[in-house]
Amino acid sequence: xxxxxxxxxxxxxxxxxxxxxxxxxxxxxxxxxxxxxxxxxxxxxxxxxxxxxxxxxxxxxxxxxxxxxxxxxxxxxxxxxxxxxxxxxxxxxxxxxxxxxxxxxxxxxxxxxxxxxxxxxxxxxxxxxxxxxxxxxxxxxxxxxxxxxxxxxxxxxxxxxxxxxxxxxxxxxxxxxxxxxxxxxxxxxxxxxxxxxxxxxxxxxx
Amino acid sequence: xxxxxxxxxxxxxxxxxxxxxxxxxxxxxxxxxxxxxxxxxxxxxxxxxxxxxxxxxxxxxxxxxxxxxxxxxxxxxxxxxxxxxxxxxxxxxxxxxxxxxxxxxxxxxxxxxxxxxxxxxxxxxxxxxxxxxxxxxxxxxxxxxxxxxxxxxxxxxxxxxxxxxxxxxxxxxxxxxxxxxxxxxxxxxxxxxxxxxxxxxxxxxx
Numbered sequence: 001x002x003x004x005x006x007x008x009x010x011x012x013x014x015x016x017x018x019x020x021x022x023x024x025x026x027x028x029x030x031x032x033x034x035x036x037x038x039x040x041x042x043x044x045x046x047x048x049x050x051x052x053x054x055x056x057x058x059x060x061x062x063x064x065x066x067x068x069x070x071x072x073x074x075x076x077x078x079x080x081x082x083x084x085x086x087x088x089x090x091x092x093x094x095x096x097x098x099x100x101x102x103x104x105x106x107x108x109x110x111x112x113x114x115x116x117x118x119x120x121x122x123x124x125x126x127x128x129x130x131x132x133x134x135x136x137x138x139x140x141x142x143x144x145x146x147x148x149x150x151x152x153x154x155x156x157x158x159x160x161x162x163x164x165x166x167x168x169x170x171x172x173x174x175x176x177x178x179x180x181x182x183x184x185x186x187x188x189x190x191x192x193x194x195x196x197x198x199x200x201x202x203x204x205x206x
Numbered sequence: 207x208x209x210x211x212x213x214x215x216x217x218x219x220x221x222x223x224x225x226x227x228x229x230x231x232x233x234x235x236x237x238x239x240x241x242x243x244x245x246x247x248x249x250x251x252x253x254x255x256x257x258x259x260x261x262x263x264x265x266x267x268x269x270x271x272x273x274x275x276x277x278x279x280x281x282x283x284x285x286x287x288x289x290x291x292x293x294x295x296x297x298x299x300x301x302x303x304x305x306x307x308x309x310x311x312x313x314x315x316x317x318x319x320x321x322x323x324x325x326x327x328x329x330x331x332x333x334x335x336x337x338x339x340x341x342x343x344x345x346x347x348x349x350x351x352x353x354x355x356x357x358x359x360x361x362x363x364x365x366x367x368x369x370x371x372x373x374x375x376x377x378x379x380x381x382x383x384x385x386x387x388x389x390x391x392x393x394x395x396x397x398x399x400x401x402x403x404x405x406x407x408x409x410x411x412x
Contacts, residue, residue, distance in 0.1 A: 020294065021287055021289075021292065022365050023287065031237060032237040032238050032261065034247070034259060036261065036339075037340060039237070039238050039263075041240070048365065054290075055238065055240045055243055057243075057263055057290070059340075063339070081227055082335075083229050084260075084262040084264075084338060084339070085335055085338050085342050089335070089338060096339075126391070127383055127386055128386050128387070128391055129288075129291055129386050129387055130336050130337045130388045131336045131341065132291050133242075133290070133300075133302075134242065134290055135263075135290050136290050136292075137337055159228050159254065174396075175396075177332065180333055180334050180335050181334070181338055182334045182335060182337070182389075185332070185392045186388060186392040186395060189399060193381070193399070
């Protein structure tokens with residue numbers, strides 16, 4: 001069990017060359033598709049040269065998350081019932097980018113629709129792959145500042161609650177495990193890091 | 207567009223009561239299943255009372271992530287080709303918990319298999335839902351310390367590289383967008399927060 005380790009391509013830097021893919025796809029067929037996801041079943045040869053299967057979930061829309069941050073370091077959380085989890089979840093404003101819009105346009109739209117907020121500035125802070133053992137789902141996160149409050153207009157399927165709280169309280173909710181949505185957890189932790197390290201040019205109003 | 211906001215259940219705290227689920231399932235059928243995931247298609251009535259569909263991905267195994275942390279504040283990253291993304295990815299040690307083991311047992315096994323590390327202490331630090339618009343996938347993360355290095359033994363399908371680097375360098379990789387795996391991003395940011403706030407009882411050896 002201890003001697004089977006194989007490091008066939010020793011390198012110290014990340015690899016991105018597609019020809020280094022150690023998987024071979026023998027057969028692929030789409031087993032499910034709807035407007036949001038496509039599920040493919042693959043027959044493969046795995047990195048060790050053995051036959052196997054691999055089911056993947058392709059996401060048709062990039063996930064967008066926004067951390068709105070007021071001059072007083074307040075933020076806004078969105079509460080909604082998450083159907084796949086069968087539970088209620090408090091999160092940062094999030095949504096999927098439409099095919100006709102850029103990620104930044106989607107961030108502006110989602111923030112306005114879910115919270116009514118307009119922002120003078122959107123600062124891109126991170127990209128994540130949410131579940132890379134199975135899916136290609138990507139999330140992009142922005143901090144929105146220079147905020148003006150207006151009326152919200154959620155999508156027809158959404159039944160949302162909104163709350164405005166101190167950013168420090170949102171961070172406490174992450175640390176206490178009260179926020180578990182991965183985009184929200186990572187986005188709020190990264191925003192906290194940027195604020196505490198002085199990397200974010202949003203000074204708290206005094 | 208601005209008057210359609212509906213807040214039917216105003217509350218200030220998270221809701222967890224399952225009877226508050228605003229979705230009605232009219233019909234459900236499983237469209238794909240393999241040893242790791244099950245995909246279900248639902249015909250639903252959405253929170254606004256309109257008919258729709260919902261495809262969900264159920265994960266059969268809880269994802270486990272481990273941040274190994276030496277007395278000198280070094281950590282270990284695992285590099286592997288991620289089939290669904292068609293790209294190489296550097297991450298914290300991760301894996302799926304078997305049905306026969308507890309999450310902690312899985313954390314111990316995955317850490318040993320992927321890195322060869324044995325740890326005296328495992329500290330649970332977070333739970334996340336990785337992609338709650340579509341899936342029920344859950345991740346649990348531990349910090350492992352009191353480490354002893356031994357031989358590794360990855361699973362047969364894995365073709366891994368391991369590198370031991372200062373924790374500060376791993377955090378830099380997150381901040382620079384060189385690590386994008388959501389579990390790794392959130393786990394490393396949370397560990398950094400715990401270290402900088404003094405909440406983690408792992409003092410750096412001097």
